[in-house]
Amino acid sequence: MARIDSDPLTGPVAAPSLIDAADATVDLTAAAAVGEAPTEILAQSMGEYLHIWWQRVRGGESGVLPVVLGLVIVGVAFQIANGHFLSPQNLVNIFEQSSIYILLAMAEIFALLLGEIDLSVGLVMGLGAVVVVELVQPSGSATCLLCPHGLGFPAWLAIGVTLLICAGVGLIQGSLVARLKMPSFIVTLGGWLILEGVALIVLNGVPVSLKNVTVPAQVQISNIFWGYFSPTISWILLAVVLVIVAAAWWFRDASRRRRGLVAPPPSFTAIKIASVAVAGAVVVGLCNVNRAHFGVIEGLPYIIVIVLAVLFVWTMLLQRTRFGRYVYAIGGNPEAARRAGVSLISIRTWCFVLASLTAGIAGVLFASWQQFLSTNIIKSSNAYVLLAVAAAVIGGTSLFGGRGKTLHGVLGGLIIGAIYNGLYLMGVSSEWVDILIAIVLLAAGTIDVLSRGGSRSRA
């Protein structure tokens, strides 16, 4: 089982015994814990912490370091090639363009953590986009085969129904994988093909758009991608989030220290809070620069908030709940997880449901971004599947299961978005973009294998 939790001592067994037991027990438990716990958790001072972190990086557990370095290299290289690359306007642009890759990679990570693969995420996104747009066509105008008179749903209902449908697709695929033990690769390949057909049927050959400004639902859905908070509200939002995050971290660590539990040194907590504050201020500052060629577009785009919210929820689910621990357990060793009493079937099924649900969110964003959907969506969805897997692996998620975080999807998606954007700015044609991304993917796969000890792990 991979190291899922930065503080494994909060696990169901260790924590109560430390609190309630007599002194003798405490010593024993503490001694046992010292032997097993990752050493950087036990660090008592900042210097010690950094020292241990460096040891870990050298030992092959580099975490997000390679991908962050990759982002820096990509940023510097493209900035040299085109001075516009790192401008505030373009950075916001890159994030917006990457949001689809990011969400799809986060979806893919649910399957990858299990050691499975979901090739259908791209087409689930395509289906979601088509469905949500069809649902908000006003009465009497839509041409969808299934709803010939137009449903004219309000935005929230359309989005809800879309996400339900996408989750349903995941439920079917997950059941086939988990119950019938069909290989996920082939189930989702079949799903890919079938969903192409289904999306075409829903679209019924007639392009649909969100550009009718007299329909409130269409305006609202368009705003998901294109809308933004005003600069003042952006700062207020940042302040509120920062206060909550800082308080949560500080009080958690303080209470752990008070109760004698293992906790990072206070200086480290303070640095963590400060760095988040700086990062947040930089992001909001960049977003508040006017990025319109004509007129004024400034403020935090909704899309950044949405991506961060999804990241937060999925990170909590995977790293702070029993469900998440089971997911990592299955990915690490399914047989061991089964013997430990984990229900492989339900966890696997749920992961596919969550993957498709996340892909459905990406679908709504995609519709909002494109605003106009024709049968071309099939072709772009096909490309997105591969890029989603690439983003997850580039971000640092292992293909062998059991290793990876939702955050990896964000970083990997940003790399892919940045490469696309940078090459586009340089006027490079799309085929060279594909070639470069292939090379990055290969490099990520190689790093994944080498960091796992390479050839010794498999016959």
Next chain:
Amino acid sequence: MTGIQGDLKPGAPGETAAEVPQDVDLTAAAADAAAAAVPLEIVAQSLGEYLRGWWQKLKSGDSGLLPVLVAMVIVAGAFEILTPENAYLRPSNLVYIFGLSTVYMVLAMGEIVVLLLGELDLSIGAVALMGGTIAYKLVQQPSPNWPWWLAILTSLVCCGVIGALQGTLVARLRIPAFVVTLAGFLLFTGMLVVILGGADGSLSVSSADPNQSVFYNLVQGSIDPVVSWVILAVVVVGFGTMMWMRASGRRRSGLVAPPASLTAIKIGLMAVVGVAVLVICTVNRGGVFATIEGLPWVIPVVIVILGLWTVLLQRTRFGRYVYAIGGNPEAARRAGVNLAGIRTWCFVLCSATAGFAGILLGSFYYGQYSTNVGDPGQLVLYSVAASVIGGTSLFGGRGKPIHGVLGGLLIGGIAYGVSLMNLGSLSIPLEYILPGAVLLLAVLVDVLSRRGARTGSVIRV
């Protein structure tokens, strides 16, 4: 590993028995044990026994070609009834379906070599288009204007090198084949556009030029009817004699051999199928204004590839090693099989086969080559689907090249049948949905049948 080699001779006294009398019983006992382990259809002495053995095998989950053949009959029957004017089974349509399916068949035969290992190649669609583009580029006039055979050879070598690169990454570094070939998919799709000279670049060959016409004729050309019949006769007589001589030779030297009646039936079946194909092909399919009749070149081409891969996989040591790795890599490694070498070669063969499929693809589109001849993603999907539908297992160790041919025909048959029906706006979606559904069904059968099967790799947790 499937029971391909039937060299065991249960119940026959060995030479050792004559020299050391006290060992006779032991040897005989061992032979009896071997007889119990050897599938009945291999040791069968009469036709009835053989059929019984075959039925036992079927019941135990090794259904072989039966499901795909049944599916083909059902699909053909259904479309014949459903299509307007019952046009589906017209000779001209059948020949067209074969041409349409060719690329899937050849791609699937390449994919099967890798699937047998328990690996997967997602790049073959892109590699196929690369191969076709390279070959078409080399015969362009006025330059480089290479002879057709050199162009094909160069293209196959280029694709083989691609396969060697991917295979090395998979076999030596043990990066998952899925990732390597996914990267290959992106990489070669990009390079394809570069070679074609932009996304709207195109190449073409003319049927009038003697050098280029070879490419044009690969799928579009036909052999004269009279010559077709002569070829069929030569092939049937040649193969029939070979099969008969081998079987009787085995019987003479006391080895296990199929009953004589079975050999006769096989030869007869081969002749009947050959005659049926030729009768269909020699009907004029050109319509009123032109005469197009005779065996399309593509049929012997596919049969030659099928023959090559079948012999390689089922009659050579290399082939046995491939099945051994697919069945259990660790066991194969301990038995001394060079895993990295065999795996790399399988990727080389797969990519080279894909390259040839690309050349055929251009010919199917009347010698026009552009990025529109095939979507690399769809080609991969269809070729994997064709292999699995044909009966090749995704888990390695079970499959034959013939599965690719039958699976490819089934997929092409479905795609063409759907396009013949007047379904209006449903016809394009169904071209995606039907192969997907068939794929899922085929894998379901694969998964369920493996639970009772003797061969192939184990089921996962």
